[in-house]
Amino acid sequence: MTEREIMMKKLSSYQFTIDDLQLYLDTHPNDEKTIEKLNETIAEFTPLKDKFESLYGPLTADENSQNRWCWIKAPWPWETEEVE
């Protein structure tokens, strides 16, 4: 795995935790412990996401921070990376 893939995997696992907790809260909206866990996970996820984007480019089109359009740059998520 490349450095990027390792970081993406970590990012995906945080994102998955967030998505699954959010879905759980749809049917358990008063579960304070889950809301706490969700907020903790988001707090850990956000700096990691920012770091990823600064290293490897934006994950959403509105996160372009440079004066050229980075969104069109590979890799796209369905493409596998060549082994470095």
Place this chain on the structure above:
Amino acid sequence: MFVYEKKLQYPVNIKTPNPKLAKMIMSQFGGPDGELGASLRYLSQRFTMPLPELKATLTDIGTEELSHLEMIGAILYQLTKGLSEKEIKDAGFSDYFVDHTLGIYPGSASGVPFTAAYIQSKGDAITDLHEDLAAEQKARTTYDNILRFADDPDVKDAIRFLRAREVVHYQRFGENLRILTDKLDSKNFYAFNPEFDKKCFKNQMKNK
């Protein structure tokens, strides 16, 4: 609105192309119990749902199904990437190739194009939730069937993730049904359509 994120919900990294396996997994892209149907079903049904929990669940699961559609697309793409004409012929992939080359097309394993007839949006929350519960189980069985034939660990890993999500979604839809029936007349849940006959909720309030 929807915002695209340039990442998969769960990583897909397949090293060995396998068009035979792609032909089977294709069904979860555009087949009768596939991810395209799942997302369209939930994202259509949600508009008229009578309770906030139900609207939220259908929106969030419908959205997740779109990321599953993308994962299946990535699996199909990686299983068919860079195939030679001989490999296509030997794997029995030439019938698909004639119609779509190596493009990713929503159809079933048996080659039937996707149709909205696979889904229903009935405008009755009880009916629709039962459809959704059944849909999750049908998708789970399809993934179980795929796992019988998949021997590539990279493919199995992603398919197992998707299978597990069907089980979680089934649980959430079960909770939706309970949340709904808790607010209806327990003597006969089916006396009214909770999306059309608004008074079935009012009656319940009076009883309290």
